Amino acid sequence: DAKTTQPPSMDCAEGRAANLPCNHSTISGNEYVYWYRQIHSQGPQYIIHGLKNNETNEMASLIITEDRKSSTLILPHATLRDTAVYYCIVREFSGSARQLTFGSGTQLTVLP
Amino acid sequence: DTGVSQNPRHKITKRGQNVTFRCDPISEHNRLYWYRQTLGQGPEFLTYFQNEAQLEKSRLLSDRFSAERPKGSFSTLEIQRTEQGDSAMYLCASTLGESSTDTQYFGPGTRLTVL
Numbered sequence: 001d002a003k004t005t006q007p008p009s010m011d012c013a014e015g016r017a018a019n020l021p022c023n024h025s026t027i028s029g030n031e032y033v034y035w036y037r038q039i040h041s042q043g044p045q046y047i048i049h050g051l052k053n054n055e056t057n058e059m060a061s062l063i064i065t066e067d068r069k070s071s072t073l074i075l076p077h078a079t080l081r082d083t084a085v086y087y088c089i090v091r092e093f094s095g096s097a098r099q100l101t102f103g104s105g106t107q108l109t110v111l112p
Numbered sequence: 113d114t115g116v117s118q119n120p121r122h123k124i125t126k127r128g129q130n131v132t133f134r135c136d137p138i139s140e141h142n143r144l145y146w147y148r149q150t151l152g153q154g155p156e157f158l159t160y161f162q163n164e165a166q167l168e169k170s171r172l173l174s175d176r177f178s179a180e181r182p183k184g185s186f187s188t189l190e191i192q193r194t195e196q197g198d199s200a201m202y203l204c205a206s207t208l209g210e211s212s213t214d215t216q217y218f219g220p221g222t223r224l225t226v227l
Contacts (some may be wrong), residue, residue: 008198041221041223042220042221043116043203043205043219043220043221044155044203044205044218045218046215046216046217047216070135077210085154088155099145099157099160099168100147100155100157100205100216102154102155102156103154104152104153105152105154
């Protein structure tokens with residue numbers, strides 16, 4: 001699986017959009033971009049995933065650049081409960097059940 | 113709530129003791145994963161089951177670790193002769209298994225402290 005690079009920490013004001021960047025410059029054509037988050041002392045929670053098109057669900061939006069070398073997770077109206085470590089993961093679509101390879105993630109702190 | 117459950121949530125043991133953790137996946141999920149997470153790090157893959165078959169093991173899974181999923185439902189992870197380096201959060205995840213892009217749903221984890 002391709003490696004990802006994320007900033008170690010970010011702050012965001014409550015009610016504002018949180019934009020979390022991820023670099024995956026070595027991504028290959030059959031690899032998806034996944035985002036998970038982990039609130040302190042809980043298990044990771046799935047947020048969203050995509051291949052090349054932008055995706056949106058009830059939690060967030062995922063914007064993937066045209067060359068697929070980077071992506072941005074957008075939380076449109078951050079709340080204090082969104083404070084968590086956010087992991088960007090690149091995962092191969094191969095027909096085999098691949099495990100997730102987590103990096104160190106970005107600690108997002110939403111400030112009141 | 114029909115999410116992934118793990119028991120116990122916390123376990124404190126003395127070095128050299130054996131411990132066993134249990135994971136109950138989401139009903140009808142046929143793939144089950146174990147991960148380990150140490151402080152300040154992301155989770156690391158340990159092993160994976162497709163139904164009752166253990167199909168992959170990480171090199172992190174030393175011979176003191178054993179995992180089972182006897183009837184393809186719940187799974188247990190046993191650590192024999194625990195060491196202080198085994199102190200970590202042990203996470204379980206499950207997926208339906210119909211697609212390689214299946215979402216993995218995680219349990220709350222079991223936090224192990226070895227004294």
